[in-house]
Amino acid sequence: MKTGFLTIYWRDMLRFVRFRTLLFTSLVQPALWLAFFGVAMSNNFDRLTATLPTIPGVPTVGYLTFIGAGVIAMTTLFTSLFGGTVLLFDKNWGLMRETLSSPLPRIHIIIGIGLSGMTKSFIQATVIMLFGLLIGVRFFDGYTLSRTLISVLGIMLFVGVFSLGFLFLSGAIAISMESPEGMQAVITLLTMPFFFTSNALYPVESFPPLLRFLSTINPLTHLVSGIRYFAIGNNFSAIGIQYVYTPNDILVSFLSLLTFAAIMFLIARWRFSKVSVT
Amino acid sequence: MAVDISGDIIEVENLEHSFGDVKAVDNISFTVRKGEIFSFLGPNGAGKSTVINILTTLLRLQKGTAKVAGYDVDKEPEKVRESIGIVFQELTLDRDMTVRETLEYHGRLYSMPKEERRRRTEELLRLVQLEGKGDTRTKYLSGGMKRRLEIARGLMTRPKVLFMDEPTIGLDPQTRIRIWEYLREINREGTTIFLTTHYMDEADQLSDRISIIDHGKIIITGRSWELKNKLGQDLIYLESSDNRAAAEMLRELGSVKEITEKPKGLVLMLSGDGTHLLPKLMEMLTERGIVITTVNLKKPSMDDVFVHYTGRELRDEGAEKMSSAIIRAGKR
Ligand SMILES: Nc1ncnc2c1ncn2[C@@H]1O[C@H](COP(=O)(O)OP(=O)(O)OP(=O)(O)O)[C@@H](O)[C@H]1O
Numbered sequence: 001m002k003t004g005f006l007t008i009y010w011r012d013m014l015r016f017v018r019f020r021t022l023l024f025t026s027l028v029q030p031a032l033w034l035a036f037f038g039v040a041m042s043n044n045f046d047r048l049t050a051t052l053p054t055i056p057g058v059p060t061v062g063y064l065t066f067i068g069a070g071v072i073a074m075t076t077l078f079t080s081l082f083g084g085t086v087l088l089f090d091k092n093w094g095l096m097r098e099t100l101s102s103p104l105p106r107i108h109i110i111i112g113i114g115l116s117g118m119t120k121s122f123i124q125a126t127v128i129m130l131f132g133l134l135i136g137v138r139f140f141d142g143y144t145l146s147r148t149l150i151s152v153l154g155i156m157l158f159v160g161v162f163s164l165g166f167l168f169l170s171g172a173i174a175i176s177m178e179s180p181e182g183m184q185a186v187i188t189l190l191t192m193p194f195f196f197t198s199n200a201l202y203p204v205e206s207f208p209p210l211l212r213f214l215s216t217i218n219p220l221t222h223l224v225s226g227i228r229y230f231a232i233g234n235n236f237s238a239i240g241i242q243y244v245y246t247p248n249d250i251l252v253s254f255l256s257l258l259t260f261a262a263i264m265f266l267i268a269r270w271r272f273s274k275v276s277v278t
Numbered sequence: 279m280a281v282d283i284s285g286d287i288i289e290v291e292n293l294e295h296s297f298g299d300v301k302a303v304d305n306i307s308f309t310v311r312k313g314e315i316f317s318f319l320g321p322n323g324a325g326k327s328t329v330i331n332i333l334t335t336l337l338r339l340q341k342g343t344a345k346v347a348g349y350d351v352d353k354e355p356e357k358v359r360e361s362i363g364i365v366f367q368e369l370t371l372d373r374d375m376t377v378r379e380t381l382e383y384h385g386r387l388y389s390m391p392k393e394e395r396r397r398r399t400e401e402l403l404r405l406v407q408l409e410g411k412g413d414t415r416t417k418y419l420s421g422g423m424k425r426r427l428e429i430a431r432g433l434m435t436r437p438k439v440l441f442m443d444e445p446t447i448g449l450d451p452q453t454r455i456r457i458w459e460y461l462r463e464i465n466r467e468g469t470t471i472f473l474t475t476h477y478m479d480e481a482d483q484l485s486d487r488i489s490i491i492d493h494g495k496i497i498i499t500g501r502s503w504e505l506k507n508k509l510g511q512d513l514i515y516l517e518s519s520d521n522r523a524a525a526e527m528l529r530e531l532g533s534v535k536e537i538t539e540k541p542k543g544l545v546l547m548l549s550g551d552g553t554h555l556l557p558k559l560m561e562m563l564t565e566r567g568i569v570i571t572t573v574n575l576k577k578p579s580m581d582d583v584f585v586h587y588t589g590r591e592l593r594d595e596g597a598e599k600m601s602s603a604i605i606r607a608g609k610r
């Protein structure tokens with residue numbers, strides 16, 4: 001049963017491609033975000049910041065490029081937080097009883113759901129990047145092919161670890177909840193602080209100290225930093241603020257995400273060991 | 279692998295389980311022998327599903343011990359899970375998976391090799407007559423088809439012990455009979471079957487041994503004929519102008535083992551052949567001026583056994599009632 005999680009993975013992906021509308025909306029929605037919000041806001045921001053002096057020697061990127069990373073990160077957050085919902089449905093509609101009474105170790109359910117959710121996030125991130133490039137997000141600007149490939153890999157690594165963390169969290173919530181409505185409410189409540197204390201849509205430099213602190217322990221911030229580092233570069237300015245990422249910063253961000261994922265895994269494992277379905 | 283292969287495949291001792299204040303299972307002990315079909319017969323809320331849930335490791339054992347296929351359900355739940363198959367009382371299908379995918383998923387959960395999964399799937403689809411439905415999503419199946427699919431799923435891995443919680447609930451009579459046949463067939467091939475039911479005929483016709491369970495307790499266990507024989511060879515039901523006086527008088531007769539009063543009549547359990555006794559008995563009562571309005575002679579059924587031991591009728595208004603109604607009509 002070493003590869004038992006593949007069974008869970010297989011079934012979850014089966015459902016993903018089966019629900020065509022769901023598949024379609026999950027891909028189109030982030031693209032629309034980028035298209036409408038991104039384009040509208042970037043017109044505003046770019047006009048406001050046009051008068052700011054550029055920092056010599058530092059490339060300046062437009063707002064659309066700036067939030068391109070944010071949209072990838074937010075989409076990953078949402079998809080992952082909802083990724084465990086299937087477990088709640090399974091629990092309520094009975095299929096969970098089949099799975100739990102089978103020899104499959106419970107840990108494999110968590111891993112399987114984590115991996116399938118991660119796959120979905122990879123697909124979404126890819127779609128957003130491609131679509132973004134199409135509408136003027138300047139990712140990988142002036143990169144060689146090999147640097148682009150490495151950068152994409154780097155982004156996926158960040159997206160992957162981040163999504164695993166939130167999928168484990170989502171799975172832990174799902175298995176502890178009674179109703180889909182309750183789960184929906186908890187998740188909506190959860191997304192708010194992650195969302196607004198991150199650097200996904202605006203710079204956190206001008207936050208008051210408490211918010212600033214929250215932003216530094218927010219996994220979303222670390223994901224966004226990672227994506228920007230790989231997609232835009234280690235030194236650029238946007239909205240009049242200079243961003244410098246040292247490899248050390250990025251390593252810290254990555255380790256933060258790993259830690260987050262590990263903690264969430266432990267929580268999920270604990271919740272799963274408690275579950276009894278009758 | 280399993281310990282003591284030859285003897286008892288399920289061993290339960292002093293099992294108790296409570297949900298809050300409700301004692302769902304109250305000090306139950308029983309054993310199921312390898313190769314048996316064993317039934318729990320009992321009314322709603324008797325505790326049948328709770329016992330199944332404990333034996334299948336879905337509910338944590340609270341008190342007592344239980345072993346399945348030689349493994350302790352509390353200490354070695356994984357081993358137990360490897361040895362069993364389950365058909366749950368409620369539907370447990372993914373509505374959006376096809377019939378074939380449902381079986382495929384199950385086979386994978388139990389690490390069946392791919393070739394075997396495929397072969398077994400086709401075999402089982404034929405067995406439960408769902409060949410044409412392999413690629414249909416389960417939500418488009420009729421209730422009976424869903425049930426058949428679940429039964430097929432339970433058989434997928436050829437488990438040592440198959441647990442079935444009310445397996446034929448909601449099935450039409452032909453399908454029920456067909457499923458009983460499958461169950462006998464796989465039982466012959468070596469699978470021990472533990473089933474719960476509140477259908478008298480299911481317990482009666484399918485099982486080697488039956489436990490009647492009520493209020494979380496096992497009331498009596500035995501082979502169907504043993505249970506019936508305990509009630510006597512024949513049963514006479516009669517209604518008369520004065521049931522009390524009739525009862526008093528009939529108690530004197532040697533071949534009447536026991537008399538139970540019913541709202542409108544009496545049930546006599548006979549230790550001997552009723553066909554000769556009945557005319558004598560009617561004559562006696564008539565001599566005393568007691569007018570008999572209804573009389574019915576029959577062999578004890580599971581129904582009677584159940585009523586006798588639980589003091590309650592199971593809502594199984596089947597053939598029994600019909601036949602006595604016909605006899606009654608005929609008398610007039
Ligand atoms: N999860 C639960 N929480 C609380 N009480 C429960 C739970 N499951 C069962 N019970 C109670 O335990 C008792 C036995 O229930 P159980 O489901 O074992 O009965 P059953 O014999 O299977 O009945 P049925 O024929 O209706 O399926 C009932 O009183 C029931 O209300």
Ligand SMILES: [Mg+2]
Pocket residue numbers: 326327328367443
């Ligand atoms: Mg039940």
